[in-house]
Amino acid sequence: VARNPGQPEFLQAVGEVIGSVWSYIEQHPQYAEHGLLDRLVEPERVIMFRVSWVDDHGEVQVNRGYRIQHNSAIGPYKGGIRFHPSVNLSILKFLGFEQTFKNSLTTLPMGGGKGGADFDPKGKSPGEVMRFCQAFISELFRHIGSDTDIPAGDIGVGRREVGYMAGMMKKLSNRSDCVFTGKGLSFGGSLIRPEATGYGTVYFAEEMLKKTGRSLQGMRVSVSGSGNVAQYAVEKAIQLGAKVVTVSDSSGTVVDEDGFSPEKLAILMEVKNHLYGRVNQYAERVGAKFVAGANPWHVPVEVALPCATQNELHGEDAKTLIKNGVICVAEGANMPSTIEAVEAFEHAGVLYAPGKASNAGGVATSGLEMTQNAMRLSWTREEVDARLLEIMQGIHRSCVEYGTDASGRVNYVNGANIAGFVKVADAMLAQGVI
Numbered sequence: 001v002a003r004n005p006g007q008p009e010f011l012q013a014v015g016e017v018i019g020s021v022w023s024y025i026e027q028h029p030q031y032a033e034h035g036l037l038d039r040l041v042e043p044e045r046v047i048m049f050r051v052s053w054v055d056d057h058g059e060v061q062v063n064r065g066y067r068i069q070h071n072s073a074i075g076p077y078k079g080g081i082r083f084h085p086s087v088n089l090s091i092l093k094f095l096g097f098e099q100t101f102k103n104s105l106t107t108l109p110m111g112g113g114k115g116g117a118d119f120d121p122k123g124k125s126p127g128e129v130m131r132f133c134q135a136f137i138s139e140l141f142r143h144i145g146s147d148t149d150i151p152a153g154d155i156g157v158g159r160r161e162v163g164y165m166a167g168m169m170k171k172l173s174n175r176s177d178c179v180f181t182g183k184g185l186s187f188g189g190s191l192i193r194p195e196a197t198g199y200g201t202v203y204f205a206e207e208m209l210k211k212t213g214r215s216l217q218g219m220r221v222s223v224s225g226s227g228n229v230a231q232y233a234v235e236k237a238i239q240l241g242a243k244v245v246t247v248s249d250s251s252g253t254v255v256d257e258d259g260f261s262p263e264k265l266a267i268l269m270e271v272k273n274h275l276y277g278r279v280n281q282y283a284e285r286v287g288a289k290f291v292a293g294a295n296p297w298h299v300p301v302e303v304a305l306p307c308a309t310q311n312e313l314h315g316e317d318a319k320t321l322i323k324n325g326v327i328c329v330a331e332g333a334n335m336p337s338t339i340e341a342v343e344a345f346e347h348a349g350v351l352y353a354p355g356k357a358s359n360a361g362g363v364a365t366s367g368l369e370m371t372q373n374a375m376r377l378s379w380t381r382e383e384v385d386a387r388l389l390e391i392m393q394g395i396h397r398s399c400v401e402y403g404t405d406a407s408g409r410v411n412y413v414n415g416a417n418i419a420g421f422v423k424v425a426d427a428m429l430a431q432g433v434i
C-alpha cells in the first residue's frame with residue numbers, strides 16, 4: 001500500500017489474487033521463496049509519456065500515455081490499449097497484473113501488459129482520432145515490437161484505432177511485423193478476433209452451466225455495455241438459444257422484454273460502430289425501453305454477462321440479481337464485479353467466473369493472430385472459432401482442476417488465479433532473480 005499510493009484498483013486486483021492463491025502457496029512453500037510474490041506484483045517496466053497533438057481548431061492538446069510491461073516470464077508482453085478519460089496508472093497497473101494470469105491461463109506463450117491514454121475518443125472527429133493515435137505511437141513505438149510487446153484494442157480502441165497505430169508503427173520502424181493484434185483483415189488480422197472476447201465469454205458460461213446439467217438454451221440473459229465485447233456476447237448467446245434482454249452504455253440501459261434478434265443486433269452495431277451513437281438511439285430505432293442512468297442489474301435474469309468496465313456491478317446489484325434468481329455470472333469485462341459483489345455471488349452459490357478466465361478468448365485469439373502472422377497465412381473462420389472454443393474449454397478444465405473444493409464445488413476465482421499463477425511462478429523461479 002505504501003509503495004502504491006492512490007492506486008485502489010491495482011491494490012484491489014492484487015489483494016484478490018494473492019488472497020485466493022495464499023492457501024495454495026502455504027501448501028507449496030517453494031512459491032513463498034526467492035521474493036517471488038514481491039517480484040510478481042511489481043511491473044517489470046512502467047512507461048509514462050506525453051502525447052501532444054493538434055485538434056481541428058488548431059489548438060494543442062496534451063494527454064498522458066502509458067504502457068505497463070508487467071511480466072514477460074512466459075512470453076512477450078501482451079495486452080490491450082485503452083483510450084478513456086478515466087485511464088490512470090492504477091487502472092492500467094491492475095489491468096496489466098490481471099493480464100499476466102489471464103494470458104497464462106490461455107496456455108499460449110504470452111506475458112502480461114496493458115497501456116492506454118486519458119484521451120476521450122467521444123466527440124472527436126475521425127481526423128482528430130487519427131492524429132491522436134499517430135502521436136501516441138510516435139513515443140510508444142520505441143518500446144514495443146513483435147518479440148517484446150504486442151498491444152491490441154480495449155475500451156475506446158477498436159479496429160479503426162488499431163489500424164492507425166499499426167500504420168504509424170510500420171512507418172516509424174520500417175518493418176511490417178505483427179506489432180498489433182486486432183488488425184484489419186487486409187493487413188494481417190485474424191478472422192473471429194472481433195468476436196472472440198464476447199463469444200469466449202458465452203462459451204465459458206455454457207461450460208459452467210453444462211457442468212451442472214443445464215445450458216443457455218431458453219435462459220434470460222442480461223448484458224451490460226454495448227461495445228465490442230457486449231455485441232458479440234449478445235450474438236453468441238442468441239445463437240445458443242438464450243433470450244438477451246439488456247444492453248447498456250454509460251448513459252443508461254435498454255430493456256427489451258422481447259429479446260434480441262440478429263436484426264436488432266445489426267441495428268445496434270450500426271448505431272455503435274458506424275454512427276458512434278448511444279444506446280438510447282438504438283432503443284428508439286427498435287422501439288425498446290430505455291432507462292436513463294440505470295445499469296442492467298435490476299432486470300430479472302438467470303445469466304448476467306457484465307461486458308462494460310471495471311467495478312460496474314456492486315454488492316447491492318449482486319444482491320438484486322440473486323434475489324431475482326440469477327444462477328450464473330460470467331465476466332466479459334475486466335473486474336466488473338466489486339469484491340462485495342463477488343462475495344455475495346459466492347455466498348449464494350451462484351456460478352461466478354472472473355474475467356481473467358471467462359474473457360480470455362480475446363487475447364487467446366490475439367495469440368492465434370500472432371501465430372498466423374508468423375506463419376504468413378490465414379486460418380478460416382471455422383478453424384479459429386474451433387480453436388477458441390477448445391481454449392475456453394481448456395480454461396474451464398483448469399479452473400475445475402485447481403478450484404474444486406472438498407465438497408466438490410468449483411470456485412472459479414481460486415481455480416483461475418491458481419492455474420494462472422502456477423505457470424508464471426514456475427517460469428519466474430526457473431529464470432532466477434531478474
Ligand code: NDP
Nearest residue numbers: 154155156197225226227228229249250308309333334362
Ligand atoms: P468498447 O469501448 O468497445 O465498449 C465499452 C462499453 O462499455 C461501451 O458500451 C461503454 O459505454 C461502456 N462503458 C465504458 N465505461 C463505462 C462506465 N464507466 N460506465 C458504464 N459503461 C461504460 O470496449 P470493449 O467492449 O472492448 O471492452 C469492454 C470491457 O471488456 C473492458 O473491461 C475491457 O477491458 C474488457 N476486455 C476487452 C477485450 C477485447 O477484446 N476488446 C478483451 C478482454 C477484456 P460508453 O460508450 O458510454 O462509454
